[in-house]
Amino acid sequence: MNYLFVLAVIIFLATYAIIITEKYHRTIIAMFGASLMVLLGIVNQERAIEGIDFNTLGLLIGMMVIVSIAKDSGMFQYVAIKAAKIGQGDPKKIFILLAGLVAIFSALLDNVTTVLLMVPVTLVVTNNLRVKPKPYLIMTILMSNIGGTSTLIGDPPNIMIGSAVGLSFNDFLMNLFPVAAIIALATVFLLIFIYKKEFVADQEAKEAIMKFNPNEALTNKSLLVKSLVVLGIVLLGFFTHSMTHIEGATIALSGAALLLLLTVHEPDENLKEVEWTTIFFFIGLFILVTGLEEVGALHLMAGKIIELTQGNLTATTMVILWFSAIFSAVVDNIPFVATMIPLIKDIGAITGMSLAPLWWALAIGADIGGNATIVGASANVVVSGIAGREGYRIGFVEYMKIAVPLTFVAMLIATVYIYFRYLM
Numbered sequence: 001m002n003y004l005f006v007l008a009v010i011i012f013l014a015t016y017a018i019i020i021t022e023k024y025h026r027t028i029i030a031m032f033g034a035s036l037m038v039l040l041g042i043v044n045q046e047r048a049i050e051g052i053d054f055n056t057l058g059l060l061i062g063m064m065v066i067v068s069i070a071k072d073s074g075m076f077q078y079v080a081i082k083a084a085k086i087g088q089g090d091p092k093k094i095f096i097l098l099a100g101l102v103a104i105f106s107a108l109l110d111n112v113t114t115v116l117l118m119v120p121v122t123l124v125v126t127n128n129l130r131v132k133p134k135p136y137l138i139m140t141i142l143m144s145n146i147g148g149t150s151t152l153i154g155d156p157p158n159i160m161i162g163s164a165v166g167l168s169f170n171d172f173l174m175n176l177f178p179v180a181a182i183i184a185l186a187t188v189f190l191l192i193f194i195y196k197k198e199f200v201a202d203q204e205a206k207e208a209i210m211k212f213n214p215n216e217a218l219t220n221k222s223l224l225v226k227s228l229v230v231l232g233i234v235l236l237g238f239f240t241h242s243m244t245h246i247e248g249a250t251i252a253l254s255g256a257a258l259l260l261l262l263t264v265h266e267p268d269e270n271l272k273e274v275e276w277t278t279i280f281f282f283i284g285l286f287i288l289v290t291g292l293e294e295v296g297a298l299h300l301m302a303g304k305i306i307e308l309t310q311g312n313l314t315a316t317t318m319v320i321l322w323f324s325a326i327f328s329a330v331v332d333n334i335p336f337v338a339t340m341i342p343l344i345k346d347i348g349a350i351t352g353m354s355l356a357p358l359w360w361a362l363a364i365g366a367d368i369g370g371n372a373t374i375v376g377a378s379a380n381v382v383v384s385g386i387a388g389r390e391g392y393r394i395g396f397v398e399y400m401k402i403a404v405p406l407t408f409v410a411m412l413i414a415t416v417y418i419y420f421r422y423l424m
Contacts, residue, residue: 005295008042012288012297016335022375027277030284030335037291051290052283055163055249056156060110060282061274062252063153066234067113068273069259070227076105077217080121085214089206091131091199092192095139098122099188102140103147107154107180108235111144111379112275118144119386128212130205134394135195137387138402142187142371144379146410149367150180152238152248156282156378157337157366163248164341165359169238175360179417183368183410190406223263230259278378285338293342302346314423316347317357321418324365325411329372337366357422364414372407374399 015033019026037043043051070076083101087093098118105114118140126133148154152162152172162172192199218224237244237251260267292298309315320340327336340362348355370377374384374396384394 002295004042005297007040008037008291008295009297011036011040011042012292015288019335020375025277027281027284030281030288032284034284034287034291037287042291043287043294047294048287048290051293052286053160053163055247056159057279057282058247058249059153059159059163059252060156061279062234062249062254062256063110064113064274065256065270066227066230066252066259067109067117068270069223069263070231071117072220073224073227074217074219075224075227076117077121078214080118080125081212081214081217084125084209085212087209089129089201089209091129091201094125094129094209095136095192095195095199096188098125098136099139099143099184099191102143103180103184106144106147106379107151107177108231110153111148111155111377112278112382114144114147115140115379115383115386119383123390123392125209128205128208129201131201132198133387133390133392135191135198137383137392137394138399139188139191141380141383141399142191142403142406143184144383145367145371145377146180146184146187148379149183149364150177153252155333155367156278157333158363159248160334160337161341161359161363164345165355167359168241169248170242172363176363179364179414182417183413186409186413187406190409191402194402226259226262230255230262233258282334282338285335288335289338289342292339298339298343299346299350302343302350305343306347306350311351311353313353313357314419316353317361317418317423318415320344320358321361321365321415322411324362325369325372325407328366328369329376329407333366333370333377337362340366357418360422361418364418365411368407368410368414371410372400372404 011033015029018024018029034048038045038048079101080098083097084094087097102114102118105118119137122136122140123133126136145155148158150173152158152167152169158172161167234251234255237246238248260270264270305316305319309319324336324340344355344358344362347353347358370380374380374394387394
C-alpha cells in the first residue's frame with residue numbers, strides 16, 4: 001500500500017465528510033477535492049478529464065435548457081391547476097392527482113426540475129384549500145424520487161448508470177417502471193392512511209379552488225406548441241436509442257438547440273438557468289472517483305464485497321441493493337452512485353458474474369433510499385428549502401418519522417421484485 005493510495009482515500013473521505021456537514025457548498029468541496037487529486041499527482045490531468053462522463057453532463061444540460069424554456073409557457077402550472085379542478089376541491093382527491101403528476105413529471109423530466117415546478121403550485125392549491133401543506137410537500141419529495149426511478153432521465157443516478165453501462169431509455173423503462181409503479185401505489189396508499197385526518201376542507205375553500213381557470217396559466221400558447229413538439233422529439237429519440245444508437249447527450253442537446261432556435265434569439269437567460277453548480281459538482285465527483293480507481297482502492301473494495309458474499313450473485317445483489325439504500329439515505333445519492341459504478345465493474349471483472357441485477361439493484365437502492373432523509377437526494381433538499389422560505393419548515397426528524405417506514409416498505413417491495421425477476 002503506497003502513499004498515493006493512502007492520500008487518495010484520505011482526500012476522498014475528507015471530501016465526503018465535509019459535504020455531509022453542509023458547512024460549505026458541496027460543489028466547492030467536490031471541486032477542491034478533485035483539484036487535490038490532480039495537484040498531488042494521484043491522477044494526471046489527461047486521466048482526470050477521461051474520467052468525466054460527458055454523456056451524463058450533456059444529457060443533464062440539454063434537459064435543463066429544454067425545461068427552462070418550456071416552463072415559461074405555463075404548461076406545468078396548467079396541468080397542476082387542472083388536476084385541482086378535476087379533484088373538485090376534495091383534498092384527498094387532489095392529493096392523489098398531484099402525486100400522480102409528480103411521479104409522471106419526474107419520470108419524463110428529472111426530480112429536481114419537477115419539484116421546482118410543482119412545489120409553488122402545490123402551495124397555492126393548499127393555501128386556497130386552507131389545509132396543511134406539509135403532507136403534500138412530503139408526498140412531493142417521496143413521489144419525485146419514486147417516479148424518477150422508472151426512467152433513464154428521471155434521476156441523475158440513473159443517467160450516470162445508463163451512460164456508464166450503455167443502458168437505454170427503454171432498458172430502464174422495461175426493468176424499473178413496474179417496480180416503481182408498485183412502490184408509488186403503496187406509498188400513496190400509506191400516506192393517505194397516515195394523513196387521513198388532514199384531508200378536510202370547508203365548502204368555501206372548495207369553491208375557491210373551483211374558480212381557478214387553468215387556461216390563465218398558459219401565458220404563451222405558441223411557446224407551448226413548440227415546447228411540446230421538441231419534448232416529443234426528444235422522448236422519441238430516447239425510445240429509439242436501441243435502433244439509432246444516438247447517445248442521450250446528443251439527443252438532449254440537439255433538442256435544446258432546436259428549441260432555442262425556435263424560440264429565442266439570445267440564449268443568455270436560458271443558459272443561466274442551467275444548474276451549473278450541479279454540473280460542476282458532477283465534474284468534481286467524477287475526478288475524485290477516478291483518483292480512487294487510479295490507486296486501486298475501488299478494486300480492493302470490490303474484493304472485500306466478493307469476500308463477504310463469496311461471489312454469490314443473489315447475496316451480492318442484495319448487499320448492493322440494501323447498502324445503496326442505507327448509504328443514499330445518509331449521503332446524497334449522486335456521489336454514492338459515482339463511487340459504486342466502477343466498483344461494480346470491478347466485481348464483474350473479478351468474478352465474471354452477470355452484472356445486470358447489480359445495476360438495477362444500485363439504481364433502485366440509490367433512488368428509493370434517497371427518500372429516507374431530508375438530505376438523501378437533491379430533490380429533498382430543494383423542497384425543504386422552498387418550504388422553509390414559505391414558513392413551513394420540515395424538520396429532519398419530523399420528515400424521517402414518515403419517510404423511513406415508507407422507504408423500508410418500498411425496499412421490501414424492491415427486494416421481492418429483484419429476487420423473483422432476476423435471481424430465481
